[in-house]
Amino acid sequence: xxxxxxxxxxxxxxxxxxxxxxxxxxxxxxxxxxxxxxxxxxxxxxxxxxxxxxxxxxxxxxxxxxxxxxxxxxxxxxxxxxxxxxxxxxxxxxxxxxxxxxxxxxxxxxxxxxxxxxxxxxxxxxxxxxxxxxxxxxxxxxxxxxxxxxxxx
Amino acid sequence: xxxxxxxxxxxxxxxxxxxxxxxxxxxxxxxxxxxxxxxxxxxxxxxxxxxxxxxxxxxxxxxxxxxxxxxxxxxxxxxxxxxxxxxxxxxxxxxxxxxxxxxxxxxxxxxxxxxxxxxxxxxxxxxxxxxxxxxxxxxxxxxxxxxxxxxxx
DNA sequence: ATCTCTGCAAACCGTTTGCAATTAT
DNA sequence: ATAATTGCAAACGGTTTGCAGAGAT
Numbered sequence: 001x002x003x004x005x006x007x008x009x010x011x012x013x014x015x016x017x018x019x020x021x022x023x024x025x026x027x028x029x030x031x032x033x034x035x036x037x038x039x040x041x042x043x044x045x046x047x048x049x050x051x052x053x054x055x056x057x058x059x060x061x062x063x064x065x066x067x068x069x070x071x072x073x074x075x076x077x078x079x080x081x082x083x084x085x086x087x088x089x090x091x092x093x094x095x096x097x098x099x100x101x102x103x104x105x106x107x108x109x110x111x112x113x114x115x116x117x118x119x120x121x122x123x124x125x126x127x128x129x130x131x132x133x134x135x136x137x138x139x140x141x142x143x144x145x146x147x148x149x150x151x152x153x
Numbered sequence: 154x155x156x157x158x159x160x161x162x163x164x165x166x167x168x169x170x171x172x173x174x175x176x177x178x179x180x181x182x183x184x185x186x187x188x189x190x191x192x193x194x195x196x197x198x199x200x201x202x203x204x205x206x207x208x209x210x211x212x213x214x215x216x217x218x219x220x221x222x223x224x225x226x227x228x229x230x231x232x233x234x235x236x237x238x239x240x241x242x243x244x245x246x247x248x249x250x251x252x253x254x255x256x257x258x259x260x261x262x263x264x265x266x267x268x269x270x271x272x273x274x275x276x277x278x279x280x281x282x283x284x285x286x287x288x289x290x291x292x293x294x295x296x297x298x299x300x301x302x303x304x305x306x
Numbered sequence: 307a308t309c310t311c312t313g314c315a316a317a318c319c320g321t322t323t324g325c326a327a328t329t330a331t
Numbered sequence: 332a333t334a335a336t337t338g339c340a341a342a343c344g345g346t347t348t349g350c351a352g353a354g355a356t
Binding site: 078080098100101107109111113114117118121122125126127128129130131132133134135136137138139140141144146 | 233254264270288290
């Protein structure tokens with residue numbers, strides 16, 4: 001659970017260049033977000049932030065995560081829930097997700113081949129790719145569940 | 154805009170086996186859904202259904218589409234909107250989507266290669282694929298827009 | 307006759323915003 | 332000093348449901 005000093009610096013810089021302020025709330029939220037488990041929901045971030053800075057409100061978490069998302073430091077996902085989840089974004093990197101319906105675990109994977117095929121299909125139809133969402137919903141192979149009983153989705 | 158008699162028959166059968174009734178409302182909704190443009194929202198289906206059967210309510214459309222979805226006759230999508238869209242489902246078939254952010258057009262494509270790669274990544278992580286969501290967001294190549302000015306998303 | 311279905315209106319749930327008080331610069 | 336930020340509570344928007352009356356078998 002070590003905080004990423006790099007990410008925090010990027011956040012600081014982003015705020016500075018926009019003329020925005022680094023408040024204790026934003027700091028707490030960023031610490032939770034950059035240090036914690038990936039793919040947290042707003043409520044989970046709020047909850048964990050409160051143990052650093054009590055009294056933080058949902059709206060502040062919401063607005064801070066929007067700030068991070070717009071600044072390219074966070075990516076928002078909706079994994080078949082009606083709730084958003086956030087993960088730290090690393091500049092040019094991109095990956096897709098395996099989401100386990102049994103245990104809720106989310107595993108990332110990269111695949112250049114898939115990206116190439118997307119380009120191909122887009123071009124064939126007169127389009128240029130802007131972004132994509134590629135989520136593979138899976139179930140554990142019997143006996144190989146990493147989190148028995150830990151259902152989330 | 155011809156109605157698919159096949160799909161309608163499947164709907165009839167599905168209702169019959171479940172002990173459910175074929176009402177004039179359900180018929181109107183199914184006609185719109187199976188005959189019309191693909192990827193309609195609930196509101197769009199409601200709107201079009203009203204011209205066949207006036208007085209239809211939103212809740213009925215909602216419940217009928219849930220019926221169709223659960224019965225495997227419809228597939229629900231959320232294309233980066235906060236609103237669901239539905240398309241007729243054809244038994245074993247599956248396809249992915251190109252969604253144009255310029256003009257709102259949604260184009261379908263199939264790719265067995267991509268599916269194979271999904272299997273590969275899932276297996277490598279101890280999972281079995283259940284389903285997937287693969288949406289490629291695109292923009293029109295200049296001069297090749299099929300629906301100039303017809304923005305939806 | 308019986309059990310399903312409908313439309314309405316209200317509840318829901320996550321997200322988004324207006325506002326008066328607070329805080330970082 | 333000044334402009335940004337916060338927490339609250341209310342608004343929003345799509346979805347979901349309870350219920351009494353209408354309808355299909």
